[in-house]
Amino acid sequence: QVQLTESGGGVVQTGGSLRLSCSATGLTLSERPMGWFRRSPAVERGLVAVINGNGDSSYYDNSVKGRFTVSRDNDNNILYLQMNNLKPEDTATYYCAVINRYPDVWGGGIKYWGRGTLVTVSS
Numbered sequence: 001q002v003q004l005t006e007s008g009g010g011v012v013q014t015g016g017s018l019r020l021s022c023s024a025t026g027l028t029l030s031e032r033p034m035g036w037f038r039r040s041p042a043v044e045r046g047l048v049a050v051i052n053g054n055g056d057s058s059y060y061d062n063s064v065k066g067r068f069t070v071s072r073d074n075d076n077n078i079l080y081l082q083m084n085n086l087k088p089e090d091t092a093t094y095y096c097a098v099i100n101r102y103p104d105v106w107g108g109g110i111k112y113w114g115r116g117t118l119v120t121v122s123s
Contacts (some may be wrong), residue, residue: 001025001026002024002025002026002027002112003024003025003026004022004023004024004027004096004097004098004112004113004114004115005022005023005024005025005114005115006020006021006022006094006095006096006114006115006116006117007020007021007022007023007117008020008021008117009093009094009117009118009119010118010119010120011120011121011122012086012119012120012121012122013121013122014086014087014088014121014122014123015085015086016086016121017082017083017084017085017086018083018086018119019080019081019082019083020036020080020081020083020094020096020117020119021078021079021080022034022036022078022079022080022081022096022114023077023078023079024077024098027098027112028077029072029074029077029078029079029098030053030074030077031053031054031074032053032098033050033051033052033053033098033099033100033101033102033103034050034051034072034079034096034097034098034099035047035048035049035050035051035070035096035097035099035105036048036049036050036068036070036079036081036094036095036096036097037094037095037096037097038090038092038093038094038095038119039092039093039095039116040091040092040093042089043092045095046061047061047105048060048061048064048068048070048081048094049061049064049068049069049070049081050070050099050102050103050105051070051071051072051079051102052102052103053102054074055071055072055074057102057103058070059103063089064083064090067083067084067085067086068081068082068083068084069081069082069084070082079096081094081096083119086119086121087121088121088122088123089121090119090121091119091120091121092118092119093116093117093118093119094116094117094118094119095113095114095115095116096113096114097110097111097112097113097114098110098111098112099111
């Protein structure tokens, strides 16, 4: 059974940083395109960032560009999201996912979702 598990969420003040991790069981992440998404009362599972299978290409939503960095460690089967200069509007539940097609996320669809980790940015 495939399971994606996010970790690293928490409460941080405006301007602070967090690093989210996503690990997988039942699935090798290497060479699979992946992404981070978030859901808040304002946004229903919006795209945050996606990365291709070998990690040499990535794409970001404009709202996080320059502040967030997606990366992966294929040797250890982990996906990361480094979040810097966090803002209250970044407050959301963050999900990792295996996507079917990079970078056409919505055209290709989502293959697997994680359960999410909550990030709260206080003002």
